[in-house]
Amino acid sequence: MAIAEPTVAPLVPQLLEVRAHRRETADTATLTLAPTGPTALGDAAPRPGQFAMLAAFGAGEVPISYSAMAGHGGAVEHTVRSVGAATAALAAARPGDLVASRGPFGTGWDLDAATGRDVVVVAGGIGLAPLRGVVDAVLADRDRYGSVNVLVGARTPDDLCFAEHLRGWSARGDVEVAITVDRLGDPASRWPGAIGVVTGLLDGACFDPDAATAFVCGPEVMMRATVRALGVQGVDVADVQVSVERSMTCGVGHCGHCQLGPVLVCREGPVLPAARVLPLLEVRER
Ligand SMILES: Cc1cc2nc3c(=O)[nH]c(=O)nc-3n(C[C@H](O)[C@H](O)[C@H](O)COP(=O)(O)OP(=O)(O)OC[C@H]3O[C@@H](n4cnc5c(N)ncnc54)[C@H](O)[C@@H]3O)c2cc1C
Ligand code: FES
Known part of the structure; x- marks a missing residue:
């Protein structure tokens, strides 16, 4: 799996409008997000396994995987489980609300x-x-x-x-x-x-x-x-x-928050060969 180089301005969030909200379970919802303008997704369509840094205004920015890739008009889906401030605000977003998105980032499934x-x-x-x-x-x-x-x-x-x-x-x-x-x-x-x-x-x-x-x-x-x-x-x-999941701040290899041994998970992952990452997870838990 090659290291992912972002193809959009990586630190500039883009506004996406919530077009649909589908409740999956009591604490989990799937949002359909669509560009508010023609360039909102840049020239990079997400691939399965990649993630975006999604922000709900005033609540925080967190890494969330794409659960469906760009469809009609560049709409994507993210499925969010509410576990804290940012994910609770995202999972509560309703059609017409705006969220900010940076990405797609990271490696996809090979x-x-x-x-x-x-x-x-x-x-x-x-x-x-x-x-x-x-x-x-x-x-x-x-x-x-x-x-x-x-x-x-x-x-x-x-x-x-x-x-x-x-x-x-x-x-x-x-x-x-x-x-x-x-x-x-x-x-x-x-x-x-x-x-x-x-x-x-x-x-x-x-x-x-x-x-x-x-x-x-x-x-x-x-x-x-x-x-x-x-x-x-x-x-x-x-x-x-x-x-693999790690706490992330920048999402593009600048801040070191997501470091797992020698691996910056946001750039070299989140999808990684099991043979490479499992020994690192075991060291951490000893
Ligand atoms: C690459 C990647 C893809 C992800 N994709 C999804 C997704 O598709 N859907 C989804 O619901 N969540 C996903 N997550 C997890 C999501 O990013 C965290 O749940 C979120 O950061 C929690 O933020 P918060 O402000 O809501 O809660 P916080 O208050 O920050 O945390 C609440 C609880 O969740 C734990 N937590 C925080 N961040 C993580 C994390 N990255 N991994 C595991 N536990 C964490 C904290 O330790 C705490 O116990 C992904 C994470 C990564 C790294
Ligand atoms: S989240 Fe900043 S280096 Fe990975």
Whole structure:
């Protein structure tokens, strides 16, 4: 994965208007954002896995992945889980509100590495947001890949994001979608699916471990467990890409806030080869 050089003025925010607000779960919403002028996205269209520094006025600026790439009129989607001041303000934004955006920044998923191979997408919670673009891109060019498995874990059925998209992918018949929840949450919940951690879904997934490329995003503990479980299935760690999160301020390699060992995650990541980044995450946790 090559280091990403921003193709737009990296420190100049651009105004985007909220065109639509879709509630995903109690704490998570997807915003459709569109340029207020013809040049708002610059000449750079985002790729799956890249992120923007999104600001809600008066609340702060935070890194948020693109959950859908530029569509009609340059509109993009971001899916925001409210965990603090900035994300709460973004998730509460309504059609007509303005937000500021810098980006796209960072490395995207290396889809070329999966050409002619089986694709395994493993997402935990909001980790499906940066991976949604991978699934959309693979399905838009379906003949280019072998089997496609999308494995998703959520805390409870009520915490599942992109339920409609998951149903749509599943209905196609040329992609296997499996979902698990950690627990039922609401005891009255009529959850027909699996209960347990997302790595448990790998046992039921049909792919050739010698010819599979895996894309993984979720909490760090989930990503480490997933890479280990993929290894047990016979997938080489060299064929696994992960997306990591770090606190970010500039987003373009100037401030050092996002440093993880020798890696500036905003420039060299957030998508990185698992073989490179997992040892760094383990050192940090010792
Ligand atoms: C490349 C990248 C892509 C991201 N994509 C998304 C996305 O698509 N959707 C989304 O909802 N969130 C995403 N995040 C996480 C998001 O940036 C943080 O949740 C946000 O910065 C929190 O800011 P806040 O002001 O709302 O909360 P704060 O008050 O700053 O923090 C609230 C809590 O979240 C924790 N936190 C803060 N920043 C991070 C972080 N970067 N990673 C993990 N925990 C953090 C804090 O420790 C604290 O416990 C992404 C982060 C990165 C680095
Ligand atoms: S966020 Fe400033 S160097 Fe990465």
